[in-house]
Amino acid sequence: LAKTTQPISMDSYEGQEVNITCSHNNIATNDYITWYQQFPSQGPRFIIQGYKTKVTNEVASLFIPADRKSSTLSLPRVSLSDTAVYYCLVGDYNTDKLIFGTGTRLQVFP
Amino acid sequence: DSGVTQTPKHLITATGQRVTLRCSPRSGDLSVYWYQQSLDQGLQFLIQYYNGEERAKGNILERFSAQQFPDLHSELNLSSLELGDSALYFCASSVGRDRSGELFFGEGSRLTVL
Numbered sequence: 001l002a003k004t005t006q007p008i009s010m011d012s013y014e015g016q017e018v019n020i021t022c023s024h025n026n027i028a029t030n031d032y033i034t035w036y037q038q039f040p041s042q043g044p045r046f047i048i049q050g051y052k053t054k055v056t057n058e059v060a061s062l063f064i065p066a067d068r069k070s071s072t073l074s075l076p077r078v079s080l081s082d083t084a085v086y087y088c089l090v091g092d093y094n095t096d097k098l099i100f101g102t103g104t105r106l107q108v109f110p
Numbered sequence: 111d112s113g114v115t116q117t118p119k120h121l122i123t124a125t126g127q128r129v130t131l132r133c134s135p136r137s138g139d140l141s142v143y144w145y146q147q148s149l150d151q152g153l154q155f156l157i158q159y160y161n162g163e164e165r166a167k168g169n170i171l172e173r174f175s176a177q178q179f180p181d182l183h184s185e186l187n188l189s190s191l192e193l194g195d196s197a198l199y200f201c202a203s204s205v206g207r208d209r210s211g212e213l214f215f216g217e218g219s220r221l222t223v224l
Contacts, residue, residue: 034212043112043200043215044153087153089213097166098143098213100153 004090004101011107018075018108022088022101025069031091033064033071038085038103047073047086075106083108113137116201116216124224128189131219135182135203141165142184143202143213144176153200159184160207188221196223 004024012018027033032051036044048055050062050071061074075082088101113136123129135142144156155168159178170176173191178184188195198220202213 036213036215041198041218041220043114043202043217044213045112045215046212049212095166097155097168098158099155100145103152 004088004099006086006088006101006104008102009105009107011109012078013109014079015077018078018082018106020073020075020086020104020106021070022073022090023070024088024090024101026093027068028091028093033062033068034089035060035062035071035073036087036089036100038087044087078106078108080108080110082106112214112216114201114203114214114216116199116219118219119217120220120222122222122224123191125191125193127191127223128187129191129221131186131188131199131201131221133184133186133201133203133216135184135201136214139203139205139214140182141204141207142178142182143204144170144184144186145200145202146197147200147218148194148197151197156186165207191221191223193223196221 006022032049034049035047038044048060048062055062063072085103085105087103115134117132140161143158145153156170158165173189176186198218200218202215
């Protein structure tokens with residue numbers, strides 16, 4: 001099974017840029033890498049998705065190196081409302097399953 | 111609002127009992143996924159259905175079963191419940207089966223086993 005690991009937690013201050021990395025050593029070759037945000041007792045919400053190189057939308061950027069064994073979610077100028085748990089989601093090369101990373105709890109301070 | 115509806119939102123039951131969780135996917139979505147999230151834990155993949163057929167299976171216990179009906183709604187059946195089955199159960203849907211699309215999650219069903 002694909003092993004997807006993320007830092008357990010990160011702290012930041014309002015206005016700073018936050019980068020969260022997910023390591024996925026056995027990702028399916030044709031799968032996208034997707035990142036989700038989850039608030040307590042709510043379902044995960046889609047943030048951004050990419051296949052390779054760099055993708056940017058109105059809320060985040062996603063950096064994926066050529067070997068696709070990791071990905072980095074970049075949140076520019078975080079605010080208090082960005083305090084949440086962030087998960088990467090990847091496909092497992094061997095089992096065809098969609099596997100969430102271990103999750104990173106981001107705490108943003110004023 | 112993701113467009114995915116899960117019922118019930120909360121459920122309290124006793125050990126040994128059986129419950130059914132229901133999920134209505136977004137209009138037009140053919141894939142349904144079930145995930146389990148225990149307290150302060152990550153999201154564990156249980157099972158995926160595509161257009162009525164089982165597509166992928168995760169760490170789903172034998173006491174659990176699921177199906178997707180012709181109208182594309184899905185049900186997750188949990189039987190012989192144990193204390194450790196207490197968790198949030200999320201359903202998600204997507205348009206296709208090839209996993210290149212975005213998953214839309216419901217708000218979850220919180221199961222408490224006493």
